[in-house]
Every structure is written in structure tokens, then in C-alpha cells.
Amino acid sequence: MSLEELEARIRVLEDIEEIKKLMASYCYRVDVFQMDDVVDLFAENAKAEYGPLGSYEGKDGLATFFKEVVPNTQSWSAHQVLNPIVTVEGEKAKGTWYLFCPATVLNPEGDRAVWIQGRYDNEFVKIDGRWKFSLLRFTFNFGTPYEEGWVKSRMPEE
């Protein structure tokens, strides 16, 4: 095996680690409402799909979501991501995670503690040597009030 082939294998391992770090950075930044820094993690023409919370395209669309929709929906959250499967192919990659997130959801009758669970099926692109989100797709499994659970109340709308 040549040095070039070994370097290519190391590069894949580094890329997998970088993408896991990108996903963790997204979570930490969302949870402290550093929304400009969140938007910086996305490519210029990226798309984000949040199920019932809507879909958003490009940096302006993403800024609307993170700076207007999210702060008006929740006052606190801890995004915990699990079960990563990251697949790298050159300058593109895909990544799947589960999310298990306690959140404080704003409500006219008083804030509510809510458990959120769902799955990310994301796509990434390497731009100028740095990985960015090209697609963030989140599918909710449940968003349930702490006192109720997903059998009684799977999603707030139901």
C-alpha cells in the first residue's frame, strides 16, 4: 500500500470525525442561541427540513428559522445526538443520528417541559476544506409533554 493510499484512508477517518464535530457544534450552538454561528455551519444554498416546523432554504431562510421561529418556540433545550452513521464519499457525505432532547416549550398557559425524539438524515459538502450542512432533514418521532408520554400525546398538535 502506498503512502497516497494510506493518506486517503486517514482522510476518510478525519472527515467522519469532522462531520460528527459539525453535528455536535450545531447542537451546542442551537442550545445557547448563538444563531449567527449556527447559520455559518450551513452551505450558501443549503436546505433545512423540520417537519411540522417547516422547510427553509438558503442562509436567509435559515436565519429566519433560527432567529425567529426557534426563539419563539422554546426558551431552553439540550440537543443530545446519538447513533451516528456517517458515510463519506469524496467532498460529499451523509449522516444519520437520533435526537433525544429535553426542551422548555413556550406556551400561553405557562412553559412546558417536553421530551423531543427524532431522526436526522443530513447531507454535507466540503467547501474550501471545511464541512458544511447542505441538507438538514429532521423527522419527529415524538414531542411529548413531560407529564404525558408519547402514547398519550405523541405530538403537540394531536
Place this chain on the structure above:
Amino acid sequence: MSLEELEARITVLEDIEEVKRLMATYIYLIDDSQWDDVADLFADNARAEYGMLGSYDGKEAIATFFKEVVSKAWSWAVHQLLNPLVIVEGERATGRWYIFCAATMPSPEGDRAMWIQGGYDNEFIKVDGRWKFSMLRLVFNFITPYDEGWVKSGMMGR
């Protein structure tokens, strides 16, 4: 350091990542009820020990377990893996994880939301260049109704 030594070190890192990917793949397939694909992740003579749910020898018995026992044990589940500890030695490996699982279990009184926690203590073997389970051992710490908790009801009321 020679190229051979470097390649050996890279291979260990790749194998750790592949074993983690195998475990996460197992989880997503189970949660999607893709039972045939789950069984394909096991070596032909693999063993699976699921505590009170029984022990199963060989790929066929494991496939039957998933289709007949697991498919009826819960109607919905998300298995969330944490704390991976993967140790590779050549073509064999061991891996420990914690599992924190939200599941919906059917009962005579209707579906119940359950929290399940346990530990996996697994063994893996590389067969024709692909990692497979040679042993899956799950020890439950609690299976508790959402609204009760593990002190009141640690093992489904037992």
C-alpha cells in the same frame, strides 16, 4: 515507522468505526422492523442473549426471535446508544454500549409508554472483510412505565 505499521494503525481506527456503524445499523434496522436485514448482521453461528427474552444460537434462530418475539414485544421503539467502548484485536472485537430506549408496549389495558435502560456487551468477528455480530448480550437495568420510574416498577411490575 514503516508503511505496514501505519496501515495497521489505520486499520484499527477503521475497524472501530465499522463496529460502531454496525451497532448503529442494527439499531436503525430494528426500529424500522426490518427483521431480515437485522439477522444478516449476525455471523452464521452467532449467539444472542436477551435476558428474560431468552437466548438464541445461530442466525436462523436469531431471525426467528426478531420476527416472532421482538415484533410482538413492542409496537414502536427508538434505541438510543451511548458510551461506546470498542476494542479491536485483529479479526475480532468487543464492544460495550449503554442503551436508553423509548418503547410502546402493547398490554391488555392498552398501549403503554416505557423507558428501557440496559447494557450491551457484544463480540464481533470480521468475516470476508465485513464485521458481524458473533455474540450479542443485553442486560436490562430497567423496563419501567413512563409514569412510574425504576424505583416503583423496575422490571415491568416485577
